[in-house]
Amino acid sequence: MLCPQWAQMAVDTGWQEKDLEKLDYVIYRESRCFTNVHNPKDPNGGSYGLAQINGFWCKPSKYWPKGYLQSFGVIKTCKQLLHPRANLVSARLIWLYAHGHSGNGWAPWGK
Numbered sequence: 558m559l560c561p562q563w564a565q566m567a568v569d570t571g572w573q574e575k576d577l578e579k580l581d582y583v584i585y586r587e588s589r590c591f592t593n594v595h596n597p598k599d600p601n602g603g604s605y606g607l608a609q610i611n612g613f614w615c616k617p618s619k620y621w622p623k624g625y626l627q628s629f630g631v632i633k634t635c636k637q638l639l640h641p642r643a644n645l646v647s648a649r650l651i652w653l654y655a656h657g658h659s660g661n662g663w664a665p666w667g668k
Contacts, residue, residue: 558577558578558579558581559581559582559584559585559590560583560584560585560590560607561591562605562610563581563584563590563641563645564577564581565567566641566642566645567580567645570642570645570646571646571649572645572649574660576652578661579668580608580648580662581659583608583648583663583666583668584607587604587607587608587609588606588607588608588609590607590609591620591626592606592607592639592640592644594606594607594609594639596609599611599612600612600613601613601616602615602616602635603618603635604640605635605636605638605639605644606638606640606641606643607629607641607644607648608640608644608645608647608648608666609646609666610626610638610644610647610651611665612635613625613667614626614647614651615627615632615634615635616635616660617646625650625651625654626647626650629650631643631646631650633650636638651665652665
């Protein structure tokens with residue numbers, strides 16, 4: 558693994574063991590395993606944390622007036638995505654959403 562320090566927390570936050578190798582790759586590619594990474598150049602307010610979750614998921618929208626992730630009570634602000642546990646839980650929720658809508662949970666990360 559490229560980011561082994563996050564494997565157990567990923568499992569603890571709902572990731573399945575069969576997805577850990579791909580998640581590890583995504584975390585490494587997106588943040589090089591660092592938690593405090595914010596890319597303000599991405600659209601929708603930038604991307605945050607380990608999995609570089611785009612601001613789209615934490616900003617109010619027509620369908621999610623408080624924000625998609627806020628509707629689950631995972632975070633209150635996008636900045637909280639810099640916390641590893643919140644980031645991994647959020648990434649799992651986004652993966653489940655994408656998997657349910659397109660059959661490809663990795664689509665939000667271009668995989």
